[in-house]
Amino acid sequence: MPITTGLKDRETQLIDRLAQKIPSIGHAGNRAGVRLGIGDDATVLRPSVKSEWVLSCDFTLENVHFRDATHPPASVGYRCLARATSDIAAMGARPRYFLLALALPPSKTGKWLDLFASGMSRAAREFDMRLIGGDISRTASVAISITVLGEMPDGLAIPRSGAKPGHLIYVTGIVGAAQLGLEILLRGLAAKPSLKKCLQSHLYPQIPIALGQLLALRRIPSSMMDISDGLSTDLARLCVSSGVGARIFSNKLPKIPIPAALAGQNLDPLQLALHGGEDYGLLFTAAPKSARLLRSLARRTETRITHIGEITRTRKVLLVHPDGRESPLPSQGWDPFRKDSNRISTHEKKALTGLPQ
């Protein structure tokens, strides 16, 4: 049915523009799971039998998760969807749909919004997801809330709570790579050509979606979560959920090498690996007998999987140093309500990176 545009208010016009640019499902729905898509009070989903829905929502806020001066709008659009989708991958589910609630200042409704949409569109295509609804508002600084929906076979979702003493601890990818990218941005070094590629892990994080699904289908992990706030903080959460402790071996951590151009910047690969946030890799535990199968899955999905430690009965998180000495590993990743923890705005005060306090 042809629709006049004369009656359309500005808000509706902006929603139409986003829906045109981002892979999405319109009002008429599709034949699979969506009966009614964008453009109504709500979205209507028709779930298939034998599958479960996995849901999560996640904020991305200006001056907390990104800065206008340092973060290209395409990265903001890509990253907010990646951050939310990471939670779906961490359950072992297949990401399907997302809702976008977007609050913007009027100055960002032109070119900024188009670039934001192009980044979000890239993420939606990479993750094979469709926009199915949302909300748009005006505000002084950008606020984005993404709600993601994934689907998975009945009963296969992997919670954080199943780790058992004796199980091995694994991470995917390199830990600390995204934090290194953020440090380069915040120190104003992003223009150096030799450092450009180090920014990618922070600006456009890769989400191990295929591996997450395979791990769940094979029922390998006893517990799993994504590393969003830093290994030290997220591992403590997994241990609390499972009622266990952990020992991590510092020399086993897959650390990020510091480029020569950053010599003198006082960046320590071990500190980045332990406390740096937003890698969005998987942190999981598995019985020792799964080690061989894990090596084969790593090859098949071209994902690096590293054994970094083991689950213990005593409810402490310990770091084992190369000389065999053990020390408590405090949660020094990102915790928005800890006094010294503010990923972006009080960056200069942060102990993590060894900058002068």
Add this chain to the structure above:
Amino acid sequence: MPITTGLKDRETQLIDRLAQKIPSIGHAGNRAGVRLGIGDDATVLRPSVKSEWVLSCDFTLENVHFRDATHPPASVGYRCLARATSDIAAMGARPRYFLLALALPPSKTGKWLDLFASGMSRAAREFDMRLIGGDISRTASVAISITVLGEMPDGLAIPRSGAKPGHLIYVTGIVGAAQLGLEILLRGLAAKPSLKKCLQSHLYPQIPIALGQLLALRRIPSSMMDISDGLSTDLARLCVSSGVGARIFSNKLPKIPIPAALAGQNLDPLQLALHGGEDYGLLFTAAPKSARLLRSLARRTETRITHIGEITRTRKVLLVHPDGRESPLPSQGWDPFRKDSNRISTHEKKALTGLPQ
């Protein structure tokens, strides 16, 4: 399983506190639709056969949708859930679950948060909803994003797009009552005892959930939506979606009487009814033959339902004055991106209420 708290970070502690205060479903899930609730990367839902899921998300932002100085925290908590739930009621669905993404300054993590949670808890009990997940962040001014999930029988959801020429237009409740409450707050008159009860429609809006479900079950409405941004703006959206026009009779609108204490404040019941926002009543269309059934449903649910106009073939929205004269009805409700439209922060400049410009 007993869980130690020593390892718990501040963010996890805040989530625990909210989950204790607000009706919610914890990590273990329940026997009905939730396999895994609060406390993991994501929530896992097990949908029942023959039902559809209805989803919507909605922002509530400080200085846009509420002001710290004028809005009690309990109202902020109640209203943000009511606003989002209204979209579910407008499809004719039964609201079931919600996700809460909350960004707060550290100064609001104490008493403010407890009062916020008590208001949200009141709304969750009234609407029979459960909190099943979310996200908490730190920010300079409060941002809340609510994702709501409703459930309804297969194929009964009522979209905005089915209005046909000749169908009658109805609204529930009184239009403009919430805007009157907001005007009292913004003009600093909330302390006057005779005006206290006028604030309720704005601070604690009632959502016609039962009526919405009955209308859908009986398949009465050809189109339906909630009035969130004002009748003039929302009716235009319904017309665009349906490819039709409308005529509204000014003397049929269920207007709010202006209390004597507001004489001289230049408040016009007709302007409030046409353009005032956030009543969260239902706006729907139905074939003329349904009129009798509607009267019986109104009695049964103790909800006021008023016939206010009719759908036309010509794609214009017209206001019919008491003398029979017709004039175009411009969309002058809340549109966040129209220059003169800012519900709260540029209130003084607003033409709507007749204040000096």
